Amino acid sequence: xxxxxxxxxxxxxxxRIQAGEKHLFHExxxxxxxxxxxxLLSLLRNETEAEDAAQETAIKVYRNLHLFRGExxxxxxxxxxxxNEGLARLRKTERRxxxxxxAMTENSGDFTPAALTSWREVPAEELERQEVRTLIRQAIxxxxxxxxxxxxxxxxxxxxxxxxxxxxxxxxxxVKVRLHRARAMMQRALAPRLRENTPHxxxxxxxx
Amino acid sequence: MRIDCKHVWKHISAYIDxxxxxxxxxxxxxxxxxxxxxxxxxxxTRNLVILVADDRIFELPAGFxxxxxxxxxREISLEGD
Numbered sequence: 001x002x003x004x005x006x007x008x009x010x011x012x013x014x015x016r017i018q019a020g021e022k023h024l025f026h027e028x029x030x031x032x033x034x035x036x037x038x039x040l041l042s043l044l045r046n047e048t049e050a051e052d053a054a055q056e057t058a059i060k061v062y063r064n065l066h067l068f069r070g071e072x073x074x075x076x077x078x079x080x081x082x083x084n085e086g087l088a089r090l091r092k093t094e095r096r097x098x099x100x101x102x103a104m105t106e107n108s109g110d111f112t113p114a115a116l117t118s119w120r121e122v123p124a125e126e127l128e129r130q131e132v133r134t135l136i137r138q139a140i141x142x143x144x145x146x147x148x149x150x151x152x153x154x155x156x157x158x159x160x161x162x163x164x165x166x167x168x169x170x171x172x173x174x175v176k177v178r179l180h181r182a183r184a185m186m187q188r189a190l191a192p193r194l195r196e197n198t199p200h201x202x203x204x205x206x207x208x
Numbered sequence: 209m210r211i212d213c214k215h216v217w218k219h220i221s222a223y224i225d226x227x228x229x230x231x232x233x234x235x236x237x238x239x240x241x242x243x244x245x246x247x248x249x250x251x252x253t254r255n256l257v258i259l260v261a262d263d264r265i266f267e268l269p270a271g272f273x274x275x276x277x278x279x280x281x282r283e284i285s286l287e288g289d
Contacts (some may be wrong), residue, residue, distance in 0.1 A: 022284045026277055033273060038266050051272060055279045062283060128261050137265050155260050161227070180221035187256055 005031075010074040014065060025065075029058050035157045036082040042148050043086035044083050053089060057082040072166050079153070079167035117132040132194070147182035154179050211235050216246045220253050 013028040035055055041050035061078050068077050126132045140148060140156075153164040154175065165172045216239050222228050223236055240247050259265075 022287070025284065026280060029272075031279070033276065034268060035267065037268055037272065047269060050273070051269065054272075056277050058276055058280055059283050062280065127259060127264065133262070133265050136260060136262075140260065140265075149262070154267060155257055157259065161225075176222060176227065179225075180218075182220055183253055183256055186260070187252060190256070 005073045005075050007070075009084070011070065014068065014074075017065060028074070029061060029078070032078045035075065035079060035153070038078060038152055038156070039082050039149065040086045042145060043083070044058045044089060049089065050086075053085050054082070057085045060085065071164055076159070076167045080169065083168065097175060103109055126194075135190060135193050136186075139186050139193075143182055143185055144187060147178050147185060150178040151174055151182040155183075157165055211239055213239075213243060213246055216240070216243070217249060220246075220250060223250070224254055224257060 010028060013024050017024050017028065033054070037050055037054045040053045040057070041047065044050050044053060057078070060081055064081075068074065140151060141150065149168055150164060153159045153167060154161070159167070161172050163176050165175045168175070170178075216223075216236055219228055219232065219236060223233065228236065240250060
């Protein structure tokens with residue numbers, strides 16, 4: 001999903017928007033649409049509300065463009081505004097889910113990727129099958145929120161550790177630990193389901 | 209000192225991300241040469257990272273962009289008044 005950040009384009013765009021070429025805001029925000037929506041969906045778990053919050057985020061970014069100082073990448077700044085928008089909505093309805101609180105205990109649980117070897121030979125061609133893409137999406141959706149958010153930004157949006165930490169307002173060490181756990185949890189969730197769904201069972205899992 | 213499998217698993221994500229120091233990387237490399245299980249865990253984790261990054265897994269709802277930009281247009285023209 002990643003769209004490679006282009007700080008020069010962003011800076012030039014912002015300068016021209018502030019000089020009056022307001023329509024350029026459409027181009028500035030376009031690469032952020034996907035990560036903003038999916039981060040909000042991860043927080044709010046409701047498509048209609050995530051879309052509304054994404055629109056609200058874009059408007060806030062537009063109104064507050066003069067506050068962007070270029071200390072982080074533009075995309076990171078936009079994502080932290082999106083995150084605040086999502087959290088404000090959750091606070092309003094007191095819906096912050098318990099799973100996030102449980103998962104805050106960073107040292108709980110067994111996160112060793114034992115028996116995750118069954119993914120070894122899952123070929124990229126598997127993605128051609130809609131069911132497999134759906135399974136992966138469901139596994140990401142099934143992660144506790146704090147792990148899902150990190151996986152979204154690191155592995156799906158391909159942001160680096162520092163930008164992810166800034167956007168989510170957590171430390172870099174937490175980004176690394178959560179990503180490691182998210183990947184292990186994903187493999188554990190997917191291994192048995194892929195086993196049921198793969199037509200090449202022997203070839204993929206025969207060696208185990 | 210030879211590191212064990214658990215130690216390798218603990219660092220497997222950081223290893224893939226190029227985020228382990230040179231001496232730990234060398235130890236993990238050495239372990240991987242002889243450990244079939246850890247090599248499989250490494251391949252499996254790498255596979256996962258490649259697969260979840262596929263664009264088709266996360267697709268915006270139909271019409272999302274159009275609705276967003278229409279709302280922005282209203283905001284931009286309001287502000288221009």
